[in-house]
Amino acid sequence: MTVIVRDLRPDDRADVEGFARVRHRALPFILWSPEGILHHLERTHPAARFRSLVAEEEGEVIGSAQVSLAHDSPEPGQGMLNIYVDPERTRRGAGGLLVRAAEEHLAAHGARTLYAWVLDEPGNRAFAVRHGYRASRSAHFLRRDLAGTALPAQAPLPPGVELRTAADYADDPRPLFELDAETVADEPSDVDSEVTDYAAWVAGTWENPLLNRELTVVAVVDGRPAAFSATVTDGTGRCAAAMTGTARAFRGRGLAKLVKNAALHRARAAGLNEALTGNDTGNGAMLAINAWLGYEVCATEVRHVRELG
Template identity: 70%
Template structure:
């Protein structure tokens, strides 16, 4: 059996569909569609040097890698490679070859520190460590049976507080950009991120095909966006909380719960049956909120790091 690694051909529907399929098989808690894969490739920032790779085993795509530079990080030289192999097709060297090609690409573009997410399972962690990666922080994937689960009842917002949706900001999304930038900057992470490019955010985030503007809930306090819960959907059954956050000046008032509960109730009414989300293992407040909703941990990933040179 022969394994080769090559660049994904974005104009080839079969390539894009296989890329999304492998990701779903390897990590079903990440919502991925051919449209979302194609969008990410088309709108990647030039400074990210984004390179999607596929591994073929005798002509069949069995592995993928998302590779790039964290151009929006406050620290230079941060690279990432996230490798996924079809669980039914492991043991043929596809993962190792993807790692090698990805590392060569990142080193060429100035990366000095490489980050990768690895499922917290013995074989996966051993694979990462054999390639020189060492464990860092961890994160959980959580799931909720949206069709049959008992969501907390909706509550009436207090005076001065209003529930809206992202669709209400279609004419001017900048207030959503400001809120997203502030909350993302405060997320626990090995790679600190700072959103400063509004046009890039519009292309990469606001216009992302998975982002459901009608199901993304926004809490306004005295007319100002104060909290939100962003909804990713696959148009069929899967609903994912892409980001839930509150502006610093409004934290501690239960606004994130208000936004997420509103979004979950409307997602269930729209026919979505499976809800997923992800949390840094050290983000106690958000883990507590998700437990309150009835989410349960389904899997854990461990971020691994390798220093070059």
Template identity: 60%
Template sequence: MTVIVRALHLDNPADTEAFARVRRTCLPAMLATPASIAYDATHAHPGAHYRQLVAQTGAGEVIGTAQVGLAYDSPEPGQGYANVYVHPEHTGHGAGALLLRTAEEYLGRHGATEVHCWALDAPRNLAWAAARGYRASRSAHFLRLDLTVGPLPPRRATPPHVELRTASGYAKDPRPLFELDAEATSDEPGDIQAELTDYDQWLRDTWHHPLLSHELTTVAVVDGTPAAFTAALTDGDGRYMSGMTGTARAFRGRGLAKLAKNDSLHRARAAGVTVAYTGNDAGNEPMLAINKWFGYVLDATEIRHVRTLAH
């Protein structure tokens, strides 16, 4: 089979639809729509050098995708990433290898010294990454909750001085949510640490992103201060993903994240969402325990890999 790799054509609706379709097939938990794919490309930070690649057959069928860029918000420079996915019906034809090699060459030209990629926790996938010089690092779990079967944990009364609001209530001034997100993100476990310091970029990356549902995102507010939140991503086709759930340091240990997430899930189900996904670093025991309490079950595990580029 002839395979070529090229840049995604954002002006071609069939291209963005194919890109989203491959991503959904390979990893359903990572929501993707043609609109979100196009938005990611057109609103990326210049320092990310973000690029989307596709692998296609000689007949023009898109069978693989790659999201490539630099972690511009990391305090450690030179951290690149190449998230490669090949449709399971088209593996073994070299599409993944060609996507990864193209991504590495591109990142190297833009100053990357290391490239991070994910591989599903399966013998074939892990062997594929190892054969290309990647060493295994942290793992992450994707969890799934069927909202059409069984009850959610019942809502409970909010504690004194605590109020549950939606993100819609911050439409005029979302900066308090940016500050809460920045603090929670800085404590997230992972290989690449992120520092959210650019409010305008956060507005583009997060607040205005087409997948973010302001109506289903819940914020736990204590005496007027946003203390915990769960960000809800939806694709308009019955799928929901927890984009981020976190609590400000001063309010941890009070069950506020669980309270916010429960509220969001109840409202999501009432709005017609049928399946909810979430993802956690395998070492994030507190959040994994919360998700087990909700009834989430393991859907997939990925292991992050890293390779140092030779210059």
């Protein structure tokens, strides 16, 4: 049976659903939806040279790849490729073909250092090594049952602090952009990011169909957004904390714990039954907050790096 690799067909609903299905089977710890996949494909900044690839066998999507340049990094020449194959359709050559197509695309656009997340399982890590990648930093996926055990009680708000939601900024989200940009710059990563393009942020982040503004909680101090916990949902009863951050001037006051707990309470009140999140394994402070909230590690992934000659 022949496996081919091609671009995702955004106008073909079955193709997009096949991409989402593969991602959900291979990586069920992240929310995937056809709408979110299309949004990523259509709204990512052109400078990223973003592509969504599929591996197809006898008309069925069995593998997927998202490929891009780190266009918002101050260091040029960095590329990302994340390859996932349906766990029941491995050993058909789909993964290798996707890696080759992704690397050729990135190299053609100037990438010299490539990064790929790989689930921390022997077969996946061996696959990465065979293709010339070496292990780097790691991150945990975490899960919490919202329908079962009780959440920590919400503590009284500190003096001068109030809680709002992202929906309160619908008319002017720029204050949230500025907070997001500051916190992303300090997020643990192999690739530094500088979020400076407001229009691109609105198109890619604020207008993401998975972003649930009513469940995204913002701590405000003296009228200024100081911390936030962004919540995404996909209509399946699950939610995920996509990003949590605190402005530098307000760190050390417990605001991250405050907004994360408030976001989970809102999610439970909205009828959601499962919460997901992820953390760099070196981010001890956030891992401690998530443990306090009742999250448990459900999987680990390892970022791998390859230098192109």
